[in-house]
Amino acid sequence: MEPNVRFWITERQSFIQRFLQWTELLDPTNLVISIEKIEKSRQLLLTNEDASIHDLEDQSIQEAWKRSLSTVHPDNSKLIPVLFRPAALLPFTAPMVFLSLVSVKSLKSMILPQLSFYTYNTAFNIINGNASYNRHPYETVLLGAGAIVSTTFFGLVPRLLQIKFALRNILIRKTLPVIILAQVSGINAVASRSFEPVRGIEVMDKEGNVVGYSKRAGTKAVKDTATSRVVLFGTSALIPEVFSYFYKRTQFFLRYPSSLWTLKLSCTILVMGLMVPVSFSMFPQIGRIQYSKLEKEIQSATEETELFYNRGV
Template identity: 65%
Template structure:
């Protein structure tokens, strides 16, 4: 259920999971492989629960490889919250506009690619070119509203605030589609309820990318809009008139708080293990199982 997924993500997004050592992860994996009760994540054994938490927070479920520390889900909020704040700042020059956008979409592209489905084969050159294209196109789309404001000097306060939010949402949705487009082209592994791989499905790959893109637009749309609304009304208060410097502190705090609430919600909107009906998948795969539903790993 959504509530159970949300509670699980609040544990997996604990910032301390970024610093879990390789030795600790290996010990947890060994415990899960050797303990007969390890197949149940809800086991009452505290050691089993902790081992599952460490494994889910640090190991990719498709490749079983360790996720680099800076791209683990627990590192998402510490990296993204300050970057969203900087990317929404009023433009003061070319560098102040481009640099935050480049960092934002470089990290986002790498995060999407590393934490996506990895059950397909892809050449490193092909993946690198795809990621480079995602960074360039997303950065270009992200800087457009700031250049419009610098050139035309928009005066309407709501247009000035909402235009960057709209472009931010569009750029992040497009970034997911571009950085994980191979999943839609080559297909991702689908399984029966016992976990047996039945083949690769482009329908499942397209669905996984589409759901992830939708969750990202909800995350960044909300995280960018709410601080803008708060600051609009805050600028009309007497406290701001006496302490104008407090505006940026409030906006940064509001961005961090909003993202802190929205990241687990966004990651929980769709289950990590998605499902599709057998009748909706490729005809060439239908004879491989009599199950009515098949499953796939959506990715983060």
């Protein structure tokens, strides 16, 4: 069985345990691990099938699990590209979220942050999504391009409305971009992984044996991931806006108005630094689905009461 799948199936963790686990997997040093070290870690795990991350007496086993879980895709056992590993999400998207909410008048200044944000998110969702279904490279490219164009357009809607109608109500002017950003981030996850509910993804028994392909499991996987994205980017965009609203009423801001951008960017990074592991921990990495909720074809192929599938990051 693929070691990462084995880990997430056997380690039945609570939300707190998953959160603590993700704080380790999101360590930026996981972006610079050499391929040689990753291969050695994987070999160690493959030759020690009973190895547990809770084996406190063996530091090498713990380190091997961290390297494997943070760099290798559980469906195809391939290395995740460095720029799209889970640890890369924060440093790449935090500045984009900040720039997406900055009030600008130039159309170019509005489009570039939105285009960059949804391009990266689309690639991240596709690469870290479930990879157990059949797909051709050109299908992935077309799907990604469609997701980027559509979500970038919807992301620009609040800015275009502000220009056209000159919104005066400060509550609408500040909250509308945040709401749109959160909702479109969820739509982006659904759009970029829309093949999963259509073609179905692998479902496995507790031994890792594939018993079939389930569209219902694919739907649940995409829905859970989209929900986590809404929470992640919605919270990360809302709190800095609330912070800046009150900060503008302080004497310090009146004396140093240029400090707003620095503090707002710092607040965005700090909030996202907390929310990324929270969002990844909301649902188990290897999801569980009851036998009775699956298609009849799969029910007839197994007697297991509970099956497993890769939710994707």
